[in-house]
Amino acid sequence: MAKIDFKKQFAKATAQAFQTVYPDIFKKQGEEQVFDNEFIYENLEKPKDPQLGRFAFPVFRYAKLLNDNPNEIAAKIAHKNNQLIKNTSESVPFEAVATGGFINAKINAEIEAQQTLEEILTKSSEYGSSKKGKGHKILVEYSSPNIAKPFGIGHLRTTILGNSLRRIFRKLGYEAIGINYLGDWGTQFGKMIVAYKKWGKKNKNTVADLYDLYVKIHREAEQDNKLNDEARAAFKKLEDGDKEITALWEYFKTISWAEFERIYNLMDIEFDWVTGESFLNDKMEQVIDRLKEAKLTSISEGALIVELDDPQLPPCLLKKADGATLYATRDLAGLLYRWDKYKFDEALYVVGSAQAVHFKQVFKVIDLLEKAENIPENNRIDGRAKHIDFGWVKFGDKMMSTRQGNIIFLEDVINKAVALAKEKIKEKNPDLKNIEETALTIGVGAVIFSQLSVRRQKDVNFDWNEVLNFEGETGPYLQYTHARLCSLIRNYHEEIVSDINYSLLHNEEEKRIIEHLSDFPELVHEAAKNYEPNFIATYLLKLSGAFNKFYQRKKEDGKIDKIISDDKELTSARMALVKAVQIILKEGLYLLGIKAPEEM
RNA sequence: GCCCCCGUAGCUCAGUAGGAUAGAGCGUCGGUUUCCUAAACCGCAGGUCGCAGGUUCGAUUCCUGCCGGGGGUACCA
Structure with a gap:
């Protein structure tokens, strides 16, 4: 048919x-x-x-x-x-x-039911996949934590959003390349080095130790301007390749990466390329030369700048008065490098909205450069690079700021969530085999979902009660629904087939579920088009709600209308629906970066 | 000052390329289990969609102004 x-x-x-x-x-x-x-x-x-x-x-x-x-x-x-x-x-x-x-x-609900379920049961997790993006490359930069700073919940959002977007685009056939662009360069390392030399421990440093130093020097520098001068000098030495200073910097990096990697493993976050700002050290000068040749640069107050022909935008600084580069210089070099290397169709920067002006400047400089160099329009970056912005993570009405020490460590959050999940399992399902692993899945699922249940651009409040809540519109709720579906499949000891009597799925509850299932492919496209994983999160809540309603529907006598019953024909029809929901729920959770446990 | 984002139920949020009585969850109160996993389901209560204009057959959605919150606005990232 x-x-x-x-x-x-x-x-x-x-x-x-x-x-x-x-x-x-x-x-x-x-x-x-x-x-x-x-x-x-x-x-x-x-x-x-x-x-x-x-x-x-x-x-x-x-x-x-x-x-x-x-x-x-x-x-x-x-x-x-x-x-x-x-x-x-x-x-x-x-x-x-x-x-x-x-x-x-x-x-005709019967036709829709048949078409939808047959397709899902045949394609399984490939349902909703497409070839739309075939041959298209899309870079997604996300996470990008700073060396020598702890991985705070501020970095949670970019990490989770980017990881999810990478998976969504892959589902649509794009070659999506996840990039982790570590903050491993910049004047803050001058501060770190000064602080470490003054107050640092000689060995066994953790990221928390480094962070203490970072906060301390920021406080001290407010009182004592000499420290800022020392920091600038130290960073200059680092840029010039001073051996001792470089070794220190390497040391900070090693400590930090060990912690980041641990967290990425816990959360199942994937990257295709881990790089850093320092990677661009030897690539900035040529970019500056290009800009100079294009006659776009000028000197202002001792700094090297690019004047942007937009009254709304301040000029883009390439070099400070002391000759040191800035992060815009690095992002410019990085973008041009990525263009040479990948010839991408799109390059996404999943970075907080505070940096909106920065990206506008960088993209504008690229635009001016390409125009000045008369690069053919179809070979320009212009328009392909996009800032995927998102709101702040607030805590107790304050903005999270690493500089002021107002920060919550992500690992603490995960640990608490996992511990709570473990408690719940022991209380509700003490015979469960792999409690440790399941608790991790659930705890992490709760943390991830807490960031995806709100639209990108809105600020989110970090509220322990919400993150550690496993009921209602939460990750664990979706996971629980999935476990329920799997349980049904286990209890039904026969093969699930799509050759069923579709007229038996005629009730409103079943129709609602089928409609949702049939909407899934279009929804994935919408999520990609808007760079908005939240669409999928909201969708999964609706799908799960529709299923749970069906699951607990009562017959006229007040008893539960069970899915598995003595009526073989009816049961087999309902089980086809169950299997389809399970497939989509698992796939949807995967797109968000959340694992779907079979039991919990 | 200028620019950007946000303002929907007590709280947290969906809903916005305009459309039919504005939806969830949390919290309150009440109900459902001789168990296909109650981390669930059902019900009650809760709204001048910040305010005021405008466009339209129709505005929470678009436009203008104002109020409130946040961010940004050249040598931090």
């Missing part, structure tokens, strides 16, 4: 109906396109109440044009629509129903 695209069929039939009912509409110059099936397809929406139908088309806009009132238009079109569809197909895919000024399409 060829797959029916209900949406397209409905749009097409509606367009035809318009032309049949109002044959003179084409006499109106310039209005034709609003009656063609593409326009209608694009303007289809979901009815508020799913009982009204699967798609809806509002006709208010036509009232003036057709000189008729919306209710009449909807009624006439719906009527004609039904006539047309009955004449053209054997099995009726949908029924058009006029409600007010809307034409609602009640689609």
Whole structure:
């Protein structure tokens, strides 16, 4: 059976109906396109109440044009629509129903159920995958913690967002390359070196020790300006390749990376390329030369700058008055390097919104450079690089700031969440085999989900009670639902097949679930288009809610209408649905970076 | 000063390329289990969608102004 695209069929039939009912509409110059099936397809929406139908088309806009009132238009079109569809197909895919000024399409639920479940059970986790991105390269830079600073929850958001985006784009066939761009260079290392020489322990330093030094020197420097001078001098030495200073810097890096790696392993965060700002040390001068040759640079107050022809943007600083480079210089060199190396279609920077101006400057400089060098438009970076910004993580109404020491260590958060998960398991499922591993999965799942349950650009409050809550709209809730589904599959000792009696899945609860399942592919596209993993998080909550409702539905006698019953035909139909939900829930969680336990 | 983001139920958030009575979770109160995992489900209560205009058949959604919160605004990242 060829797959029916209900949406397209409905749009097409509606367009035809318009032309049949109002044959003179084409006499109106310039209005034709609003009656063609593409326009209608694009303007289809979901009815508020799913009982009204699967798609809806509002006709208010036509009232003036057709000189008729919306209710009449909807009624006439719906009527004609039904006539047309009955004449053209054997099995009726949908029924058009006029409600007010809307034409609602009640689609044939049995056909949709069959199409959807057959496809999911056949493709399994590949359902919703596509080849859309085939041949396209997309770089995703995320996490990028700073050496010598602890991995705080401030870095949690970029890490989780980027990791998820990488997986989402891969699902759509893109070659997505995750980049961890470590903050391993810059004047703060001058401060670190001075602090370490003054107060540091000789051995067995942890990141926490280094961080104490970092906070201390920031405080001291506020009182004593000489420290800042010393720090600048130290950083200059580092840039000049001083042996002793470089060894210290390497030492800081080793300590830090050990901690970062431990956290990435705990959280199952993946990268394809781990690099750092220092990687660009020998690549900045050539970029500066290019900019000079393009006559874009100038000296202002002793600093080397690029003036941007935008009154909204301050000039981009390439070199400070003391000759040291800045992070914009490094990002410029980095972007040009990545362009040479990858020829990407898109380069995403998953970085907090505080750096919006910085990225605007960097992208603007690139734009000016490419124009000045007359690079052909199809070979330009311009427009391909994007700042994927996100809001702050606040704690007790304060912004997290590593400089002020107002920070929560991510590892503490994970440890607490895992410990709590362990407690819950012992309380609820003490016989569980791999308690340690499951507790880790759940604890980490809770932490990850806490960052994805809010839209990117909003600030999030870090609230222990919320992160450590495993009930309601949380990661563990989704995981629990998944475990439940797996439990059903275990208890059903027969093979799950898609060759079932689809008419048995006719109740509202089952229909809602199938509708959600059928929406999944489009949803993944939307998430990618908006760089917004939260779409998937919200979707999974709805899917899980719909399933749990079905799972605990009661019969008329007040008892649970069990999925596995003596009615073999019914059970086999329901189990096909169960399996499909399990597949999608697991896949959706994977896209968020969360593991789906089979038992918990 | 200028620029950007945010302002939806007591709290945390969905909903926004305009559309049909604005939805969840947490918290309060009440109910459901001789157990297909109650980390669940059902119900009650809770809203001038910051305020005021404008565009529109229709605005939480778009535009303007204002109020409130946050961020940014050349030698930090």
